[in-house]
Amino acid sequence: MITAYSPTGTTTAGLPAAPAPPDSSIFGRVHLGYIVIETRKFSDWERFGRDAIGLHVDTPTGDVLRFRLDDHKTRFLLRRGPAEDVMAIGWQIDDHESFDGVLARVIAHGVPLVELRPEEAQLRGVERAVRFPGPNGLVQELFTRAHTTTEPLVAVASGGFVTGESGLGHVAVVTKNPHQMRGYYSTVFDARLSDYIDETISGARMKIRFMRVNERHHSIAIANMRDAPLNPVRTRVQHLNIQVTELDDMMQAYQRTKELGFGITMSMGQHTNDKELSFYARTPSGFEWETGWNPIVIDENAWEPTTHQGISIWGHRPEVDKFVNAFTRVREAVGNLGHHEDPVAALSGPGIADD
Numbered sequence: 001m002i003t004a005y006s007p008t009g010t011t012t013a014g015l016p017a018a019p020a021p022p023d024s025s026i027f028g029r030v031h032l033g034y035i036v037i038e039t040r041k042f043s044d045w046e047r048f049g050r051d052a053i054g055l056h057v058d059t060p061t062g063d064v065l066r067f068r069l070d071d072h073k074t075r076f077l078l079r080r081g082p083a084e085d086v087m088a089i090g091w092q093i094d095d096h097e098s099f100d101g102v103l104a105r106v107i108a109h110g111v112p113l114v115e116l117r118p119e120e121a122q123l124r125g126v127e128r129a130v131r132f133p134g135p136n137g138l139v140q141e142l143f144t145r146a147h148t149t150t151e152p153l154v155a156v157a158s159g160g161f162v163t164g165e166s167g168l169g170h171v172a173v174v175t176k177n178p179h180q181m182r183g184y185y186s187t188v189f190d191a192r193l194s195d196y197i198d199e200t201i202s203g204a205r206m207k208i209r210f211m212r213v214n215e216r217h218h219s220i221a222i223a224n225m226r227d228a229p230l231n232p233v234r235t236r237v238q239h240l241n242i243q244v245t246e247l248d249d250m251m252q253a254y255q256r257t258k259e260l261g262f263g264i265t266m267s268m269g270q271h272t273n274d275k276e277l278s279f280y281a282r283t284p285s286g287f288e289w290e291t292g293w294n295p296i297v298i299d300e301n302a303w304e305p306t307t308h309q310g311i312s313i314w315g316h317r318p319e320v321d322k323f324v325n326a327f328t329r330v331r332e333a334v335g336n337l338g339h340h341e342d343p344v345a346a347l348s349g350p351g352i353a354d355d
C-alpha cells in the first residue's frame with residue numbers, strides 16, 4: 001500500500017510523521033538528483049543518449065531505460081508510456097533532518113505527500129523517497145540516499161560529467177505563472193534568485209528567471225512571454241541540461257548529434273549569465289537537451305542578481321529550418337491556449353514579484 005502523509009502530520013503506514021517546519025534554510029543541501037521521462041521511443045532515445053550525447057545506458061527491463069552519468073545507478077529514468085514528456089524531478093536532500101524539514105513545509109501548507117513504492121524507488125536508484133505535486137504538472141520527488149555502483153561507466157564522453165555538490169544539471173520551464181513558480185521553489189527549497197535574462201525570440205519578448213539551490217548557477221530556469229499569457233511549449237519542460245567535464249566531449253557530442261540526424265535547435269555558443277558553453281538538440285520526445293561545459297560556480301559572499309540582455313554572448317544560432325520552427329511554436333501556442341498550468345497555489349502563495 002502506498003503511504004500517504006496527511007496535512008495533520010500523521011501517516012497511514014511506514015514513515016514517521018514529519019516534525020514542525022525548521023527555522024533554518026536548507027539552501028545548499030538540495031541537489032537535482034534524477035529526471036523521470038515517459039516515452040515510447042526507446043530505440044531513438046537509446047541512440048540519442050548513448051551514441052549522440054555519450055551517456056551510459058542500462059536496460060533493466062523492456063519497459064525501462066536508464067542513463068548514468070556517474071556512480072549513481074540512475075540519473076535519467078525513461079519508462080514506457082505515451083506522454084513523450086518529463087514526468088518528475090528527483091531532488092536529493094543531504095540528510096534526514098533536512099528531508100523531514102521539507103516534508104514538514106509541504107504538509108504545513110496542506111499539500112499531500114505520497115511515499116514511492118519500493119519498486120519505484122529501486123528503479124530510481126534511491127532508498128527513501130516521497131512525491132508531491134509541482135507546478136506545470138512536474139511531480140517533485142525527494143530522496144536522501146542514492147544507490148551507487150562501482151561498475152565502470154561505458155560512455156562515449158570519456159572525461160565524465162559534473163554532478164556532486166552541483167547536482168545533475170538544470171531544468172528549464174516555460175510557464176504562464178512565473179511569479180508563482182518562483183514562489184513555489186523558494187517556499188519548498190529556499191531557492192535563491194541568481195539573475196534574469198530579457199530576450200526576444202521570433203518577435204516574442206521573454207523574461208527568464210534563474211533559480212539556484214546550491215553552488216550551481218541555476219537548477220531551475222523559469223521563462224515566460226511578457227506580452228501575452230501564452231505557453232508555446234507542449235511539454236512540461238523546455239529543456240534539460242547536463243554538464244561535461246571536458247570541452248572536447250561537448251564538441252564531439254555536438255558533431256555526433258548532427259551526424260546521427262538529431263535536430264540541433266541551437267548551435268554551440270556561450271551564455272551571458274552563467275558563461276556556459278553549450279549546444280541544444282531536440283530529443284526524441286520533442287523537448288530540448290542542452291549539453292554544456294564550464295559554467296561559473298557562484299560565490300555566495302559576492303553574488304548580486306542582475307539582468308542580462310539576450311541569452312548568448314556569441315553563437316546559439318538555430319540550425320533547424322526557421323520557418324518550420326516558427327510555425328511549430330505558433331501551432332503549439334494556439335494548442336496550449338486552454339492548457340491549465342496548476343501552480344500549486346498552496347505552496348506558491350501570491351508568488352514573488354520581480355525585484
